[in-house]
Amino acid sequence: MSLHDSSLKDSRSAPATPGGLSVLSRLTDPRVYCTLFALSLLVIIPAWSGSTFMVHVFVTICVFGALATAWNILGGYAGQLSLGHTVFYGLGGYTAALLLTHFGLSPWIGMIAGAALAALVSLGIGYPCFRLRGPFFSLATIAFLEVVRLLSIHFNGVTGGSAGLVVPLQIGWPWMIFREKINYLYIAFGLLMLCLAVSYAIRHSRLGYSLTAVRERDSAAQAAGININGVKLWAMAISAALTALVGTFHAMYMTFLEPATLFSLATAIEIAMFALIGGLGTVAGPLLGTVLVVPLAELARGWLGASANGLHGFVYGSVLVIITLTLPGGLVGTFGPFVVRLIDRLPGGGRTRADVVAPATKIITGTPGEVVLKAQNLVKRFGGLTATDNVSLTLKRGEILGVIGPNGAGKTTVFAQLSGFLTPNAGTIEILGPDGKWHQPSSPDAFARLGIGRTFQIVQPFGKLSVLENIMIGAFLRHRSVDDARAVALRVAKLMGLDDVKDVEAGTLPIGGLKRLEVARTLATEPTILLLDEVMAGQSQSDTVKMVELIRAIRDTGVTVIAIEHNMQAIMSLSDRIVVIDSGKVIAEGKPDAVVRERRVIEAYLGEDFVDAQGL
Template sequence: MRKTVTDTTLDTAMTQARSKTLPWKRIGLFAAGMLALLIIPILIGNQFVSHIFVTIFIFAGLSTAWNIVGGYAGQLSLGHAIFYGIGAYAGIILMNLGISPWLGMFVGAAVSMVVAVAISYPCFRLRGPFFSLATIAFLEVFRVLALHFRELTGGATGLMIPLKFGWEWMVFRDRTPGLLIAFGMLMVALGVAWWIRSHRLGFYLVATRERESAAQAAGVSTVKVRLIAVAASAALTAMIGTFHAMYLTFIDPSSVFSLTTSIQIAMFALIGGIGTIFGPLVGALFLVPLSELARGWLGAQALGLHGFVYGIVLVLVVLFMPNGIVGLTGRFFNGKNDEKKAQAAPIAAAARASRPPIGNDILVVDHLDKHFGGLHVTRDVSLTLKEGEILGLIGPNGAGKTTVFNMISGFLKPSSGTVKVRAADGSMMMPVTPGDFAAIGVGRTFQIVQPFAAMTVEENIMVGAFHRHSDVREAREVARETAHRMGLGHYLDAEARGLTIGGLKRLEVARVMAMKPRILLLDEVMAGINQADVRRAIDLMLSIRDTGVSIIAIEHVMQAVMSLSDRVIVLSSGQIIAEGKTQDVVRDKQVIEAYLGKDFVHAEA
């Protein structure tokens, strides 16, 4: 019952981001809500109320910025106070030099971006808790360094802002301008978050988070997109940090480079709804007043009370509503999606064009060896794929077929041997990374399907389509067209994780087809689909071949192997044991033995 909950995280953000044709009603509602947030404190005109709202805006903004990395990219940073602190110090230090924080803000942002990229690049190799631990360690380093370099930071005594009032200095006697600035910053953060989420970058980030290997296969430069996200997030965080320092008028290393602040920033996003656009705002709206009021009413007696409440709420939210408050309402409104998990429609009958002749070598594999320690998985595998050809790769389970695929798509580095691919311009290249392979036009599917579970069918295919179309609308067009071809047309809005195995296999093919590859590597795409569909799938493969795509297919369904392949290669225990025309190969003694055992050969002889 717990298994699936975390996956719905994106429900609402998805629905919102998906609709380029954003309903006007929703926009109106949003504008009215935001305006109310701004007007209420101004109308009340009470210092304390204004303070609460400024705090809400600031933390909602910080949390929204964090969410770009922590939510969309799934990199759980607990060191975001670093950027907040850099912004704060940049603002005050420059102000002491007579430079306006409006400028200082951008200096802080620029420094933060550099720091963020430098810190994150090596840390992306770390998973889950290790990434979090590394960010905490960096935060500690910054705090200690800030304490150490007294000339710059004032050390433990901290820094006070010079008393210069007015818009120019971002410092006011009155609360209202502060409210306006904090609100403006929140709007900027929301705007950036919304923009990222609704463009290719956002799709790439979520895809990378969901299945890094599948994203790479779709041509996503997973490191680059995450670095962009981190840089944007850090810059926003620093800018808000600058303003907050002006608002507080005093900073010191332990209060700005603080783990508690880092945790709070992340906490608001989680409680509101991690990975959603409005989750962080909702989280801050709920929690900030709670703690500020508790502090206001109970005063010093309640030292620790608000932190205690935060902690308990966080644990409860994680346990009982891991999608946060927004997730809860999202599930309520989008409930209907979950019921749509029927079998996919038949694969569309494919119109066959005339077959182009088989051309030059397009993929040349020489002497591939792979061993893990002493265990040889493949030995001396050499094969050649020609343009417009379908090559069948068969062999018993565990023969090393998928390992070969991993090596000819950049996912596994061969222990020795080479893989050459002919580029579109005719030259032979030696791609290395999955990104290189994707760029040169090699598309692959995974035997164990790798859907982006939290995305819809359409969005899954769009990730493939973005490989050739950077525009969201174009990518959506291509995705829809591909989905219809693959018989997934009715399920565009269904979440990928609701599909049957057969549906997921098709999704896998649809995603790679949307990339418009020149070479297609298909790993057991027929497994688990019914007999009628096998026939249609065969026709579809043939029609893909007729458009000039070269295919290598690992397949167990013999019917498919027989009618598809121009040639067949048989792999057994990591070695090629037979190669040639399909009909000849299946009669080969060695092949029958590999599949059925020696006894069988004797018994039938």
Template sequence: MMPPILNPRVYIGLLALSAILWLPLALQSSFVYHLAIQVCVFAGLATAWNIVGGFAGQLSLGHAVFYGIGSYSAGLLVAKFGISPWIGMFAGAAVSSVVALLIAYPTLRLRGPFFSLATIAFLEVVRLLVTHFEGWTGGSAGLNVPLQIGLPWMIFREKWAYLLVAFGFFAVTLLVAWLIRRSRFGFYLIAVREREDAARAVGVNAVRAKIAAAVISAVLTSLIGSFHGMYLTFLEPSAAFSLELSIQIAMFALIGGLGTVAGPVVGTVLVLPVAELARGWLSAFGNGTHGFVYGMLLVFVVLFFPRGLVGHLSQQVLRLIDRLPNGHKAKAAEPARPAVQRIATSLGQPILKAEGLHKRFGGLKATDDVSLTLHEGEILGVIGPNGAGKTTVFNQLSGFIRPDQGTVTVRTGVDWSSPRSPETFARAGVGRTFQIVQPFAGLSVMENIMLGAFMHTRLRSEAEAVAREVAHLTDLTALLDTEARSLTVGGMKRLEVARALATRPRVLLLDEVLAGLNPSDVARAIEMIKRIRDSGVSVLMIEHLMQATMALSDRIVVINVGKVLREGKPADVVNDPAVIEAYLGKGYTHAQAA
């Protein structure tokens, strides 16, 4: 893969960004300087917001609280104590990080709009506090920043100096967002945004990732707010802690493309100058006419570019760039090699135990004293009629449901551990798939598999190498650059298996991995499962396709009405009258006897 610094897309992007600097210098217009500074500030704010709102998918509608904290912290320290805003902005960033933690820690453990509502509530509370303490903040009348000219005070006579500083803040924010997007942390955020359960199944601590994104976003927003407050030289609660400002920066990211690095910048560059010009040209028609421009642009993008401008146009732009000399070329296929070396283990030792599992949902007893054991090098089939409790048992074996009674233990080396959550099960060596496939649809096949590989490495290059090896094992090598949403059902099923295998599990739980496949995909999946077992991974599979289950399984466990009905060799289980009755009813048994 081409190093990022050699990619022509990088140079084209840097050239486009440099226009924010050279265009005002060429025109020498105060209004153009002001417009360029505003573009840098709001592009930086939108990029910072995009880390939590786009990458992590957590809608922060009161994000201006961090902007206001940053601007007031720097302004108050200058006005009251004569401390440079270059120091004050870090004090504001520290306060913002604490506030972000207070908001995110309780709310991001829940699913729903709680984080969004909490940010709005904090925004209003802080605005009222700033208005109330008039002796310190100036109250609703606002606070004038002392006009001390010079770099230490972040106040200049020349507009170009402001522009350089604003561009510096913007460039740092953009660099942080770019580094996050390419890192393991960025992959984790996108995984949590798209499918949190699937992310937890590959070892991602979803709560910790979301909280970290909220804190990083708050710190960057606060730093930019400190500079902008010094640039305006006047701080007012209704402007600094404004819900309108929060919505505005979120809208720039939405128009450009949520979850992309360039999206917030493109949205700001396209919308902000138009709105500012509309504010000047159309002000005679009524105050707030520029808001009409925002609204019309937003409606247009939502209707015709639902993935944002960057998300919609990126494929066409990439095709154009790839035609350039030294553009991105598809990597030649590497010679096939074994994805996983066979692990030398003494077969037959227990590796996963479930003992006395009980689980109730209200008055329904889903599992009733279920116990089973999986051995090394074994394929254990779990079968039973619909509604028997198989999926509930499966979810208890992977940490997604905690049993009311009983334990699930995993052998790690010579010791046994009792994981308590999906991510700790994954780190203990238990991988799983889902009955309804849960690919990360916006990512490529390569990136989906890399998410599993990141559990054991932080390096992107190592994760890519693991992804290629696992793709060979699961017949996905030819599809590595394909978006996951474009795969067939069979491809998605294999992709889930590949993602789980990339975590290097010793136990693989397969939940109806053959369901819905055509005969050729079934045959391919059966061979894949055999290869997985031969690589040293023990397999526990729930399956309704009886012929395949009987052919693959070393042992069968039958579950009916939440209990273990029968356990043994496939030939013994399939001929057991109790099993036949559970599947076909008493009438069939009586007819056979007659």
């Protein structure tokens, strides 16, 4: 691999060639036709059986499969464990029922109104709750669910309170109430297909990759320019709207609404459990979990009658315990790769995706040598410890600035402030934007959008994603298309010597590979200023030499570099200027050969006694 590979300097403007396939070609893919056949069985089996009970079972499967799939957009993709999701299910049901009862509007209209209301309510819930971490978010969603349930009981003049609300029995498609149960199955199946289609589209979109990045490592996601609360709110709004659509249908199916049923915590937990059993963060997992568990519970209740009250909870709990202990990745996570390999052996299988021409790299404009970053009098305190004490530095376009100092000197704290991960207690950071104006961004993603790319001292890969997908997440900052982001990621992977492991799960790479992946993901954001935090640590001598050459090649494209390093030989040979930090203060700045001779620098590394003994 040439470190001066033309791919780094490529300024081609050729449009990306389409990587997609025609509809007919897709239908001949065994993954597609096997999926469509399996889904069609959800209608064929009950229709063929002629049993109303069997139809009811499959309606229930479709309803809870759709609910679990909708929940998975937030709980699986984004990793936000909502246990109050039935608040949106209930809103959808009550909105349609009230519009039908008081205004005579069709439930189809009420379904849309309920989805819109649920999306708005989700934003009101998500905005404060996404500031919470871990179990506190789950507890907050439960609290909101309980508040809404109590309000629906209190306003009994509108909702019917604890006595419930009976849906007016108007038969026909406009009113979503039928004598033949098979019609309910058609609607339930249609809603399931809608939820699956939306889930699939999100999973393979820029939003889906962003949600996965946030779930895996939110700090690395922010460094890639992802607004973590913004993408979570999108996920919650979409999930809530789909849940409300299903809630409207289910209310019409039951023809009776009561707060205890529509705003049920137990139902919310069941929905999450189906996704967990099938496989969180997968498209098919929530439906497979539902198909496994719901028939067992429904058939047991059908066979045992009233004596089986509460049995479904026992069935759900038993299956969950077994799956959690034996298949921690869920059904899809455990058996999915094996099943896919079998399907790919069928006629039309084993296709490879056509590569597209990578879009042109962003051209960095500006005058060489002009100041592009100004940090003035940065002060950062952690309790009584002052980590940075009036640190000031400037960065000029096209230079490599080395930052050195003993361990614990405050170098990484400076980096965290220069990239927005820490807000200084005092001082300012200004960045020259592409518009020629000075900006003071306030969040890591805002810094990234202005062209600040950073690596982390402790590597932060998205461990469950492949190497190529990790790099794609960086590329999405400048390229919205998945095909374009993939093409850019392939180009960067080749540059960094990662093309031979591009399909490997990132978490399995050795430390040297992880360091290169950190740089690759950052390069894919096409930064104008690159902050490298000890990227040569853990590298072999030959890899260190290659990294030095690579950094120089990056600088030659117009990217300005700040590098923290403990490899003194490498950083001294690489840097145009050196800044030395000790005990949170800048103690020296200048050309490398001059800085290393300064008494204060030698004292910082070797101590005063050594300096005095040498007569320096």
